[in-house]
Amino acid sequence: MNISDLPVVSFFQRVLDPLIIMASLYLSAAIAGAPFNGYMLILMVLAFYVSTSIYSRLDPYRNWRRGHLLAYARDVLVGWMAVIGILWLLGECSGLDTLYDMHAVTLWAVLTPFLLLVNYTATWGNGNGNGDDERRTAIVIGANDLSMKFVERIENQAGHLLQVNGFFDDRTEDRRPDSMRHPMLGRMSEVAQYVRANNVKMIYISQPISAQPRIRKLIDELQDTTASVYFLPDIYVFDLMQARFDSVAGMPVIAICETPFTGVNSMVKRISDIVLATVIQILLLPIMLVIALMVKLSSKGPVIFRQRRYGLYGEEIIVYKFRSMTVTEDGDKVVQARKGDQRVTPIGAFLRKTSLDELPQFFNVLQGRMSIVGPRPHAVAHNEQYRKLIKGYMLRHKVKPGITGWAQVNGLRGETETLDKMEARVQYDLDYLRSWSLWLDIWIILRTVKVVLKRDNAF
Secondary structure: OOHHHOHHHHHHHHHHHHHHHHHHHHHHHHHHOOOOOHHHHHHHHHHHHHHHHHHHHHOOHHHHHOOOHHHHHHHHHHHHHHHHHHHHHHHHHHOHHHHOOHHHHHHHHHHHHHHHHHHHHHHHOOOOOOOHHHOEEEEEEOOOHHHHHHHHHHHHOOOOOEEEEEEEOOOOHHHOOOOOOOOEEEOHHHHHHHHHHHOOOEEEEOOOHHHHHHHHHHHHHHOOOOOEEEEOOOOOOOOOEOOEEEEEOOEEEEEEEOOOOOOHHHHHHHHHHHHHHHHHHHHHHHHHHHHHHHHHHHOOOOOEEEEEEEOHHHOEEEEEEEOOEOOOOOOOOOOOOOOOOOOEOHHHHHHHHHOHHHOOHHHHHHHOOOEEEOOOOOEHHHHHHHOOOOOOHHHHHHOOOEEEOOOHHHOOOOOOOOHHHHHHHHHHHHHHHHHOOHHHHHHHHHHHHHHHHHOOOOO
16 A cells, blocks of 8 residues: 555546636636637636546655655646646647637646646645655564565655554564564464554565465455455465555555555545535435424434444444434344334334435435445444354455445345344355445436335334
């Protein structure tokens, strides 16, 4: 995992600067008194794609990561000159250059790099530029020459945002490299326990082919954690999730168990959540007020039921629902609602059947705790029960929980009274992580509307 995979940095690298360039064109046209017509819109779109391509290759943020402001400014200016040169060439070849107000375009060419630098200063100027707040803890499995070189690269390059805690290996002390400076934390059989106890985010495995059986056992144990796992030397036949090649400090690694929401995907997912949740909340606000009044008048207790659930990386979050039962269970043992359950209130039965009790969770989406589409969050008590029974159960927490999900639109909505049903739900959740795309999210949302209208499997 390199720094460009962190959502906020990827957002700045690939999206925010091009958006500033587009906004600068609109501002320049307004200052120059030039009409912002269809031709200016074409120029804006071209500027977005050209600048995205140029700055992704030039990567001026590598200098931000190292705290080199002057070098960052140089790369911004060089990149902007390349953008202007390409746009000028496209304009000459197409004849569009004669259709623009030259005062507005000239002002845009001068104003834009200044705005990019102002944005940098305002956003990052108060920080130390080294990304300490995003630093992630990591461990390395295998003490050998390759892993020593890997750790050395991390230590010698700024901006990697990794803190290596130490090594795990089954070798005796006399077989360990002399260059090892980090502590030996334990044997491979102790990795999973250490990861859970110390909230380790990144695991890098450097083991020979002869260690394949031990690695398979280790991968099975790590599926009860939310750590991202990477291989340094080789890759084997595992149940891969979002597998891809990556690099850390210039050295190649292979992701075999990773979230789909890294880099631009994270930004796309979050923006779509905010837009959809905001629109839905505005449209359904009158209905939510009526539901709140009906819940309050129909039975004793709070209007909103708050329950602890596991969110991203298995961290506890509070999820909101309209109260539909006479009890508000949130302890070590939670009994799922069943058909004909006497705890369900009359209005609650209707809310659960239509899924209207889930509407307050759009506030969870706006808070950033949930997503509109993702694995449904289970009560903490259920998580602790099923993580011991279902292999890979905790991997569903590598993404934010959702209001609806792939399992729910495939007939696994509502009660999961048997272990087989819960296993099937988890498999659908993991398939979603493997196959995510924005179009899949849209398809699930459309399917959810159909499922809710049928009013099946909810009581």
